[in-house]
Amino acid sequence: MRGSVWALVVVAGLGGGALLWSFAPSALPVSIEAPLTFPITAPQPPPAMRVGVLHAGRMLSRGLFAYRGGDAGERVFGMDAVIVEHPRGTLLFDAGFGRRVHEHAHTLPWLMRRLSRIEAETPVVDQLAGASIAIESIKGVVLTHAHWDHVSGLDDLRGVPVWINRAELDFIRGTDPAARLARELGDLDYHLYAFDGPPYWGFAASHDVFGDGSVVLVPAGGHTPGSVIAFIHAPDGRSYALIGDLAWQREGVDIPAERPWLARRLVDGDEAGVREVLVRVHLLQRAVPQLLVVPAHDRRVMERLPPARRDDA
Ligand SMILES: [Zn+2]
Incomplete structure (x- = not known):
C-alpha cells in the first residue's frame, strides 16, 4: 500500500514538473525546407483604399498562456476586426466580439473560462453604424478561422457573406467542439473561395481577392484546418499580415515560440502545422521590413493599425 502511495506521489510530481516545464522559454528551431524565394508581383492598391481596426472586446489573461516563456503578468488579448474599404467592396477580417458575447462564451472550454475574463467593448455592428457603413454594403467577412472569438460578431451581421475556404467550412460542419459557436449560429451566408492563385511569399497557393494584389489570402492550416493569413497592402506602402491565432x-x-502545452491542447488542431507556419512567418517578418505581422489578439500590435473612420466622432 505504502509503495503504491509513493508511486502516486512520484507520478503526480513528475506530471506537475512536466506541466511547469511546458511553460518554460523554448524557441522553435528556425530552419525550413522551402526558402522564401517566390517572387510576387508588386501590389497595386487603389489610392482610395483604406485600412482600419475596430476594437470590439478584450479578454484579460496572462502572457504565459500565449507563448512559451511568457510572463505571469496580466495581459490584454484584443478581440478585434480589421476593415478594408476598397473601391470594389468593403471587407471585414474576423467579426470580433458581438453584442451577445457573454451568451456565446458558454461554448468555451471550462478551463479557458477560468483562466481569462471577458470584457465587451463596442461590437463591430455598432461601430459600422457609427461610421455610416450600411451592413448591406459589406462585400464579406473574411474569417482567419472559425473559432468562437472570431465569429461572435457574425451573429449581428446576418446577411453579410462569410468568406471561407472548403477546409474551414468542413471544420464548422463537422463535430469539433472548437467550432461549436459557428455551428450554433446556424445557416450563415457562406461564400466559398478557392486558393486559385500561385505560391505567395513562401505559401503554397493564394487567392487575390480584388485582382490587384491589395488583399491576398494564403492557406495556413494548423490552428484550425482552414486557417488563413490575409496579406493587406495599403496605398501608403504599409503591408499587414493578419495571422489570426497562429500566435x-x-x-x-x-522569438519564435509556440503556445505552452496546455494552451496547444486546448486550441490547436495540428500542433506541428502551427509550428511550421510560425517559423515561416518569423522568417517572412525578418525578410520584409515594411510588413507588420498582426496576431489577432495582440492589442499592442492592433493599435498600430489606423483607427477605422467614424462619422459620429
Ligand atoms: Zn482567437
Missing part, C-alpha cells in the same frame, strides 16, 4: 501575442512570432 496570440507578437512574441510568438518574434
